[in-house]
Amino acid sequence: MDQEIIERALEVDHDGFSVSVDVERERADIVLERPPLNVISMPQREQLRAVFEALDAHEGVRVIVLRAVGEHFSSGGNIRGFLEASAEHVSKLADNVAAPERCSKPVIAVNHGYCFGVGFELSLACDFRVVGESCRYALPEQNLGQIPGSGGSARLQKMIGIARTKHMVMRSKRISGATALDWGIAVECVPDAELETATDALVDELRRFSPLAQRTAKRLINDGENSPLSVAIEMEGHCYARLRTSDDFREGVEAFGEKRKANFRGS
The missing domain is CATH 1.10.12 (Lyase 2-enoyl-coa Hydratase; Chain  A, domain 2)
Incomplete structure (x- = not known):
């Protein structure tokens, strides 16, 4: 991908999030910016996929961080958007959410507060999850008569096994950041005030490798x-x-x- 095309893809106005690149630190941040709940819209999913692809091709980026402003990482998707979206559009949801997984560079999700639905699914597609003590993970789709549709239950079962996945998906149960660490979903659980420091340390650690x-x-x-x-x-x-x-x-x-x-x- 041409560097000029990459820069244009990163500079456009994004729906509900921003992108910053710090070439000196070889780091890019994708920041959800629709507080307080950072609801993720349908168009936003496609834009996130395009941004991950652009950052993957960016010569100055070694590590990508997905984080959010406000009290919560994300309460999930725009519920009414599912009723309004076409079947073809909905069929692409899992492919868009898998963008962090397809990216060849390390991707860190920094989670705090609510991390529900597609917010959790996006985080599960990342390589590392650093969580604050306020973090609450959930796949609450059963409350809507639905199931996770973007890889959430599938990825979760690989990580924590069938019994715990049924507990979270079939009962729509929330788990804390501390439990996520204990179950192997998160790599670190720290006080929310220490999230930035913990993330910076992990970025610098990953940058020192080939x-x-x-x-x-x-x-x-x-x-x-x-x-x-x-x-x-x-x-x-x-x-x-x-x-x-x-x-x-x-x-x-x-x-x-x-x-x-x-x-x-x-x-």
Whole structure:
């Protein structure tokens, strides 16, 4: 994707969110900005997909952060929008929400307050979830006579198992940030006042690794999740062999031997 096209995609007015890129810190932030509940509209989902694709192609971005302003991350989607949307439009919802998962770069979701419905589904499609103590996760679609429609129950079952997924989906139960950490949904649970510090630390940690090795690991782990063990091991071997020929691997080995910090370039 041409860099000028990327910049144009990021500079347009977005529905309910903003985008900022800090090239010096190699970081991009996608910020939900429809407080207090940050309801996610139908057009917003498509725009979020386009932005993730643009940031994936952005040469100055190593890590992407999805976060929100206000009291809550997101209470979910615009309910009436489901009745008004065409069947063809609704059929694309899961593909749009999967954009963070398809992105080759690490994506961090920072969750606080309500994180319900599509807000939770978007977060589940990210690589890491850092949560505040105020965070409450839920898939409440049963209250509307529906089920999650953008991968929520499927991704959740992979993470926490069938019994806990039925508890959350079939009973529309909420869980706390602390429980999410205990169940393996979140990687960190901190007081809300420490969310920014915890996120900054994780961004800087991810930036110090080889971008080539990070991309390879993300793709390998995602593909391996849906593969038999023998196939996953075979894929890992091929990826390992390919990385052995990279400049980054040579730099990592030399830096280790010279007891210095590696300077990875992504090649």
